[in-house]
Amino acid sequence: MAAINMDYTNSRLVIETTKIEPGSVSWRSPSNIALIKYWGKHGRQLPQNPSFSFTLDQAFSETTLEYTTKTGADQGIALEFLFEGKENDAFREKVKKYLESITDIFPFLRQFNLKIRSSNSFPHSAGIASSASGMSALALCLCSLEYELFGTLEDDLAFRKKASYVARLGSGSACRSIYAKAAIWGDNPEVEAASDLYAIPYWEEIDPVFHSFHDDILIVNKSEKKVSSRAGHGLMEGNVYAEDRYRQARQRFRQLIGALKKGDLETFGRITEGEALTLHAMMMASPTPYLLLHPNTINIIQRLQDYRATSGQPIYFTLDAGPNPHILYPDSIAREAQQFIRGELSEFCVDWIEDQVGEGPLQLEEN
Ligand code: DP6
Numbered sequence: 001m002a003a004i005n006m007d008y009t010n011s012r013l014v015i016e017t018t019k020i021e022p023g024s025v026s027w028r029s030p031s032n033i034a035l036i037k038y039w040g041k042h043g044r045q046l047p048q049n050p051s052f053s054f055t056l057d058q059a060f061s062e063t064t065l066e067y068t069t070k071t072g073a074d075q076g077i078a079l080e081f082l083f084e085g086k087e088n089d090a091f092r093e094k095v096k097k098y099l100e101s102i103t104d105i106f107p108f109l110r111q112f113n114l115k116i117r118s119s120n121s122f123p124h125s126a127g128i129a130s131s132a133s134g135m136s137a138l139a140l141c142l143c144s145l146e147y148e149l150f151g152t153l154e155d156d157l158a159f160r161k162k163a164s165y166v167a168r169l170g171s172g173s174a175c176r177s178i179y180a181k182a183a184i185w186g187d188n189p190e191v192e193a194a195s196d197l198y199a200i201p202y203w204e205e206i207d208p209v210f211h212s213f214h215d216d217i218l219i220v221n222k223s224e225k226k227v228s229s230r231a232g233h234g235l236m237e238g239n240v241y242a243e244d245r246y247r248q249a250r251q252r253f254r255q256l257i258g259a260l261k262k263g264d265l266e267t268f269g270r271i272t273e274g275e276a277l278t279l280h281a282m283m284m285a286s287p288t289p290y291l292l293l294h295p296n297t298i299n300i301i302q303r304l305q306d307y308r309a310t311s312g313q314p315i316y317f318t319l320d321a322g323p324n325p326h327i328l329y330p331d332s333i334a335r336e337a338q339q340f341i342r343g344e345l346s347e348f349c350v351d352w353i354e355d356q357v358g359e360g361p362l363q364l365e366e367n
Pocket of ligand 1: 033034036037038039045051131170171172173174229230233279320321
């Protein structure tokens with residue numbers, strides 16, 4: 001087999017006939033929650049530090065990519081984009097730009113009229129990051145289309161590696177959604193196979209207590225974020241704490257991997273909560289400071305920490321780049337934890353999603 005370029009550019013992936021039947025490919029792909037955060041990047045979507053995430057189950061995107069061969073000589077990307085059944089110009093422009101940026105990887109994209117239909121299992125305005133699920137679903141569709149047209153990527157590992165690479169170019173965190181249960185993205189001395197270019201699966205190595213972990217997403221505020229993650233990553237460049245933060249993230253990554261292998265919930269919780277607070281501390285300390293927390297984010301964190309102190313239960317929180325806490329706990333305490341969440345935390349939220357570690361993306365039958 002010919003060696004694949006490290007950057008997957010491949011000028012041979014062009015179709016030689018227009019007699020290809022119209023078709024479609026569909027994937028469902030989940031969101032993920034990072035426990036060691038990717039926050040700060042360089043080059044072409046390369047992370048400043050390794051990250052680790054759980055793949056979610058209930059929070060997912062479903063994307064269908066339809067294609068028909070072009071008849072004219074138009075060399076641009078021809079794209080229609082429907083989000084939740086409706087045309088969405090803002091998303092279309094974003095996705096079109098993304099597809100244009102990867103025509104060196106998939107040159108055949110210029111040869112088709114493309115129509116993408118995408119929807120989420122959670123409300124778009126719920127304040128849940130949809131770029132990880134949306135971009136990973138799209139990347140999987142692109143790799144499936146390559147497979148259908150050229151018979152390449154037959155091997156599941158090679159398929160996922162490329163999907164993860166391509167997803168990364170759309171949104172960094174999306175590269176981790178390609179795998180069941182848990183994933184690592186970013187070079188590090190602890191896990192030799194890990195790479196800055198794509199994520200790898202990482203669950204066989206970790207204690208089974210984490211395989212069925214719960215993550216209840218408490219939605220305290222549904223409004224769109226004032227500062228996007230993309231802009232937030234950019235602000236790390238002028239942050240005086242940036243280098244210390246990257247050093248800390250690498251150290252915490254190493255400690256977390258140790259705790260995951262041992263099933264050490266206490267260390268897991270301490271690092272996870274530290275990461276959530278440091279992420280928001282970085283936003284507050286950036287050259288243009290900003291705050292994404294809501295008063296009820298703090299109320300939830302305080303109630304949770306009090307409950308943990310009195311009950312001794314291993315229940316922890318994390319946050320992504322928004323105000324909505326994710327409550328993490330092992331399946332063995334699900335009943336008590338859910339009782340506590342309903343009884344004491346629900347007054348602070350407008351909605352919540354009971355989620356857990358999931359089985360990763362699923363290819364959907366054509367409809
Ligand atoms: C806080 O992956 O959304 O959720 O690469 O610019 O699309 P882009 O950013 P994105 O950043 C995610 C940030 C985070 C942490 C994480 O998921 O690791």
